[in-house]
Amino acid sequence: MSWLIWRQQRQQALFGSVTFALVAALLVLTGLHMHTVFDDSGLGRCLAAGARGDCGDVQSAFESRFATLRQLVPFFMVLPLLVGLFWGAPLVARDLEQGTHLFIWTQGVTRPRWLASRLAALLTFALALAAGYALLISWWLGPLDRSTGDRFQPGTFDQQGIVPVAYVVFAFALGVAAGAILRKTLPAMAATLVGFVALRLIVAGVLRRHFLAPVTKTYVPLPGVDVNHPGAWVYSQKTVDGAGHRVAEFTIGSVCPPTKVSTTATLDRCVRLHGFLNTDVFQPASRYWLFQGIETAIFGGLALVLLALAVWWTRERVA
């Protein structure tokens, strides 16, 4: 069986490896440069020392310097889809389409074994590439994440950590199942494309914010109190005055303006006197990996269901 898998899948393996090598080379070269700048400019040390996350010009210079490069990363989000389209969808569909299933399924290897061993081979390979990519991209984004503190934000969250691996497995499984059920490669590719994009959008846009109830923090926005939540996913921040009316954040600064004579104590008193109150709703930064785990479980679990469906369907429904 392994000879056959290699003979039939070597081209896909080659394409996959070349794509991975190109992406990896790009990430390693630019990443090394970025890490050097991050360390040499002192930004790394500054961020490590002050949790405040405000390192002035050095920080903004660093972020703007790599902003263009940063915009490359969203393009990599199609990589899992490619695995689903070009490895998953044709896996069963191509044989069905060309009638060769009648040949290969009447040799000595049973259908479930035929499919399972091909799935195992391709999945192992896809997992290895995906894990390599996930490690690289997380390392690459590290300095930028630490500077901007937004790795929990929708969009950024999806680009790193362990979720890329789950996306790859899911896209692959979706492709295989669509191919087995639809029995034609092109429709299966279309279904994979639509299904993958739809689920990604639904999870990222609707479901993810409900994985866990957010933390609500209510506090008096005294000057000097940190209203940022570095590394957190902030759902909303609002400020109300003593009457309970919502006001813009900068209202506090104009109602209790810092002047030459004002001290911390007088400003504090002013803020308390007007009854300003902040309410922040957010997922704390500490939940980042928990959320990565939940999202991975969702996509990984669905992938397992789809793979089981593909095997069952191939055995029972297809001929």
Add this chain to the structure above:
Amino acid sequence: MSAVLEARGLGKRYGRQWALRDCTLTLPAGGVIGLVGPNGAGKTTLLQLAAGLLAPTAGEIAVFGCDPRDAKAVLPRIGFVAQDAPLYRGFTVAETLTLGRHVNRRFDARWARDRLAGLRIPLDRKVGELSGGQRAQVALAVALAKEPELLLLDEPVASLDPLARRDFLVALLDGVSERGISVVLSTHLISDLERTCDYLVLLMDSEVRLDGEIDRLLAEHRLLVGPRTRPRTGGGIAQIVRESHSERQSTLLVRTDGPLLNPSFVQHEVDLEELILAYMGEQPEPQLHALPTSQVTA
């Protein structure tokens, strides 16, 4: 004589359409069984059910006494060549044999190579570049190299020209007699049957119309010509398969079950083609002048 394939009330339905229904058969081991019938009669369905590629909707089928869906027990013992002999077109002939060696516990690759070399089929040629006849030979070689006890061939010669068809059937019969295996082959070309088959199964409209050893079937059937009568069974006539009457004379194709008692009929032997066409309910000789021209040219 033990049965190589048994079916009882076997049926397969696609949606609301029965591709095969109520099929009860016992096919003997050790011969060539011809499965005939017009296109769409259910031949492919029956063969794919036998190969375990399809699951029956109704009834049951057993190959060597096992359910063919039990692939582990049955697959190593059968060779199957589907219609148009599908193979991986991007593989060379040699790679196709290597594939056979890797996906079968028993596979005589050397025998297959020698056989294909003997047929002058280049081993380094891609399968997609072979002629239809050559591809069919490669598929047959792979099926035979498994050393199966039962060979299932779905229209193996349909796409071949007459010369290639004869070569294929000769090669098939060589391979079969060499190894003493059973063969079920489907065809819609009746002329192939007489040369190759010992046993006949006629499928019509998804049902078995006739089955039995060809010699016995021919011995049992007679064409009777005599004065115009209303024919009845009895007196040696078990079944009237087809009858036609002119003003003064009746022509009957009958199945006999003893000596014929009615002396006014002249008996003729029937050939296989006549017999099959009679059971298919068609005229033995197509009356072209009776058909509209569009159908003749179609």
